[in-house]
Amino acid sequence: MDKATSRIFTENQLWSFMSEVFIRMGASQEDAYLATDVLLEADLRGIDSHGIARLSGYVRLWEAGRINMKPQIKIVRETAAAATVDGDGGLGLVVAAHAMNIAIKKASATGVGMVSVCNSNHFGVASYHAMKAIPHHMIGMSMTNASPLVTPTLGKERMLGTNPHCWVFPAREYDPVVIDMASAAAANGKLEIAERKGTELPNGWALDADGAPSNDPSILKKGGSLLPLGSTYEMGSHKGYGMAAVADILSGVLSGGNFGPWVPPFVAFLQPPADPVGKGIGHFLTAMRIDAFRDLDEYYQGIDTWIRRFKATTPIDPAEPVLIHGELEQREYRVRKKNGIPINAKVVADMEALAEKFKITL
Amino acid sequence: MDKATSRIFTENQLWSFMSEVFIRMGASQEDAYLATDVLLEADLRGIDSHGIARLSGYVRLWEAGRINMKPQIKIVRETAAAATVDGDGGLGLVVAAHAMNIAIKKASATGVGMVSVCNSNHFGVASYHAMKAIPHHMIGMSMTNASPLVTPTLGKERMLGTNPHCWVFPAREYDPVVIDMASAAAANGKLEIAERKGTELPNGWALDADGAPSNDPSILKKGGSLLPLGSTYEMGSHKGYGMAAVADILSGVLSGGNFGPWVPPFVAFLQPPADPVGKGIGHFLTAMRIDAFRDLDEYYQGIDTWIRRFKATTPIDPAEPVLIHGELEQREYRVRKKNGIPINAKVVADMEALAEKFKITL
Numbered sequence: 008m009d010k011a012t013s014r015i016f017t018e019n020q021l022w023s024f025m026s027e028v029f030i031r032m033g034a035s036q037e038d039a040y041l042a043t044d045v046l047l048e049a050d051l052r053g054i055d056s057h058g059i060a061r062l063s064g065y066v067r068l069w070e071a072g073r074i075n076m077k078p079q080i081k082i083v084r085e086t087a088a089a090a091t092v093d094g095d096g097g098l099g100l101v102v103a104a105h106a107m108n109i110a111i112k113k114a115s116a117t118g119v120g121m122v123s124v125c126n127s128n129h130f131g132v133a134s135y136h137a138m139k140a141i142p143h144h145m146i147g148m149s150m151t152n153a154s155p156l157v158t159p160t161l162g163k164e165r166m167l168g169t170n171p172h173c174w175v176f177p178a179r180e181y182d183p184v185v186i187d188m189a190s191a192a193a194a195n196g197k198l199e200i201a202e203r204k205g206t207e208l209p210n211g212w213a214l215d216a217d218g219a220p221s222n223d224p225s226i227l228k229k230g231g232s233l234l235p236l237g238s239t240y241e242m243g244s245h246k247g248y249g250m251a252a253v254a255d256i257l258s259g260v261l262s263g264g265n266f267g268p269w270v271p272p273f274v275a276f277l278q279p280p281a282d283p284v285g286k287g288i289g290h291f292l293t294a295m296r297i298d299a300f301r302d303l304d305e306y307y308q309g310i311d312t313w314i315r316r317f318k319a320t321t322p323i324d325p326a327e328p329v330l331i332h333g334e335l336e337q338r339e340y341r342v343r344k345k346n347g348i349p350i351n352a353k354v355v356a357d358m359e360a361l362a363e364k365f366k367i368t369l
Numbered sequence: 370m371d372k373a374t375s376r377i378f379t380e381n382q383l384w385s386f387m388s389e390v391f392i393r394m395g396a397s398q399e400d401a402y403l404a405t406d407v408l409l410e411a412d413l414r415g416i417d418s419h420g421i422a423r424l425s426g427y428v429r430l431w432e433a434g435r436i437n438m439k440p441q442i443k444i445v446r447e448t449a450a451a452a453t454v455d456g457d458g459g460l461g462l463v464v465a466a467h468a469m470n471i472a473i474k475k476a477s478a479t480g481v482g483m484v485s486v487c488n489s490n491h492f493g494v495a496s497y498h499a500m501k502a503i504p505h506h507m508i509g510m511s512m513t514n515a516s517p518l519v520t521p522t523l524g525k526e527r528m529l530g531t532n533p534h535c536w537v538f539p540a541r542e543y544d545p546v547v548i549d550m551a552s553a554a555a556a557n558g559k560l561e562i563a564e565r566k567g568t569e570l571p572n573g574w575a576l577d578a579d580g581a582p583s584n585d586p587s588i589l590k591k592g593g594s595l596l597p598l599g600s601t602y603e604m605g606s607h608k609g610y611g612m613a614a615v616a617d618i619l620s621g622v623l624s625g626g627n628f629g630p631w632v633p634p635f636v637a638f639l640q641p642p643a644d645p646v647g648k649g650i651g652h653f654l655t656a657m658r659i660d661a662f663r664d665l666d667e668y669y670q671g672i673d674t675w676i677r678r679f680k681a682t683t684p685i686d687p688a689e690p691v692l693i694h695g696e697l698e699q700r701e702y703r704v705r706k707k708n709g710i711p712i713n714a715k716v717v718a719d720m721e722a723l724a725e726k727f728k729i730t731l
Contacts, residue, residue, distance in 0.1 A: 323579075332611050
């Protein structure tokens with residue numbers, strides 16, 4: 008974050024502002040608080056691309072009539088350990104949180120809960136939902152499909168979102184292991200940062216419209232596509248394509264949502280496909296009760312040993328130790344909890360426009 | 370496969386030979402047939418690295434006293450949807466197959482079955498186990514940890530196996546989608562092929578002992594390590610490291626098996642660590658009953674549409690269409706079912722040595 012072009016907000020300021028915006032959009036107080044919590048958690052953890060920076064995007068989708076602020080979120084099919092939830096076009100932030108609660112409840116009863124979700128939209132940062140498992144001594148998992156931007160290996164057509172896989176493992180002596188991975192080599196937020204800075208993209212991130220490698224940070228606006236994790240066939244991009252496919256099928260095909268190129272775009276200025284194959288976008292959430300598999304104390308000793316040993320991996324450069332997933336975000340969380348949250352000037356301008364629109368004091 | 374240096378065997382020849390070897394090692398007929406099935410399926414699907422080529426490796430491990438051919442495979446903990454299995458040091462091929470059966474049984478009852486396995490060893494090709502879900506109209510998933518060869522991002526120490534994630538989705542009009550991904554940029558089998566051919570490795574596969582990029586196909590014998598999928602931090606190798614970590618924690622930490630650098634090596638000439646943190650190696654298997662989530666016909670229509678649409682992705686080169694995961698293997702399966710299975714001369718020599726050792730006719 009460039010300090011010169013950012014402004015510091017307290018957690019409370021962002022909370023009040025965001026929850027008020029959601030209420031003005033028509034959300035119940037409960038839903039508004041839940042949606043705010045998802046975005047604020049991303050900002051606190053330093054995942055600036057998925058926090059308040061997205062708020063104006065949700066507002067624009069709502070203005071386009073593509074978000075139902077009073078959804079009847081329903082279980083449409085279920086067994087003891089599985090369920091499918093129809094989000095009724097509600098905010099993905101809220102729909103996914105409800106679905107994760109169902110997964111946790113089922114895991115309490117049977118050891119495992121898996122919930123597939125259709126008729127939703129962007130659910131925010133994947134780790135928020137999976138991390139809800141932690142206080143229940145459960146392992147959490149979340150996936151989603153998303154606006155098509157990524158081409159399969161050998162292709163040059165946008166067919167898949169940057170569909171993340173997120174797995175969260177609670178620990179005791181250390182912070183939890185939070186593995187939140189987009190299945191593309193780089194998510195589109197990174198291209199936007201390069202565009203703002205005026206720098207070239209590294210090799211392996213994107214193709215142009217003809218399928219040739221591109222270093223142009225604006226290439227997505229010119230018909231280009233993102234590459235799957237692995238970047239080239241030789242380096243394993245079919246595996247990144249595979250990860251994206253797993254998230255797409257579990258979130259879209261299994262739930263009755265849209266999938267592949269039919270996933271409706273998050274941005275309001277692009278229209279959803281006229282021939283949908285399902286309802287909205289989809290998510291997939293899992294909770295696993297640890298003591299269904301292993302004595303809880305033994306598990307915690309094991310995961311703490313795992314973390315300790317991996318932190319001690321011989322580094323290439325002793326000044327840059329090997330990291331545990333989630334460690335950087337947790338470090339940032341502690342700093343921002345104490346010092347407040349720096350918000351990029353462009354996002355502050357968006358917030359001012361929203362304040363004006365909804366007549367809220369910022 | 371180089372035809373000049375290979376010999377064609379019928380499926381039945383390989384079946385008889387392998388099952389006889391397992392029986393001479395002391396396996397029950399049932400276990401011998403099961404282990405043979407796992408290896409033969411890999412050979413039929415063209416995954417030569419995981420078929421009969423591995424047989425002599427299992428024999429050497431057994432000779433070193435590291436495989437129990439009469440295991441008492443036991444459920445040591447369970448709930449309605451979850452279980453942990455102790456493989457009693459048995460053949461991973463057999464232990465994992467039993468564990469997958471338990472997952473399928475639990476999924477029949479509750480919608481989902483998840484089984485974590487400890488005290489096992491190499492389970493063969495991951496897709497074999499996940500594909501067992503198909504005839505039950507279930508989605509299958511399998512993971513395992515494995516001999517440490519891969520370094521985490523920023524490290525230069527072998528800490529993780531090439532730990533695969535495998536997901537299998539049944540289809541109706543098409544072959545199933547079989548996504549079987551090592552979490553390294555390239556699995557070690559690919560280095561062995563380059564070594565045999567005397568070619569250099571592509572960039573992004575391996576580091577030398579000092580942590581510098583290496584193109585030497587023998588680098589693992591010189592203290593080098595494999596790189597996670599993504600190859601460099603910039604291209605997302607922390608995601609490949611994350612995938613490997615997920616498989617390691619679910620297979621090792623959750624089950625009570627070994628994990629990370631403590632995973633005992635598959636090769637008999639390397640000793641297992643003297644300070645194990647658990648029992649044997651671990652696996653993680655999941656079955657999900659599709660109709661617990663969605664009407665079966667709707668699911669099959671959806672997945673067939675998914676496959677049809679992805680096959681029609683605009684390709685970079687019209688002569689090289691975008692592939693569906695598992696498509697190449699299924700094509701090879703049909704050819705080999707008809708024409709027999711070509712076995713590399715080096716592997717044939719191994720088979721002759723085994724025939725001699727066990728006094729079996731080849």
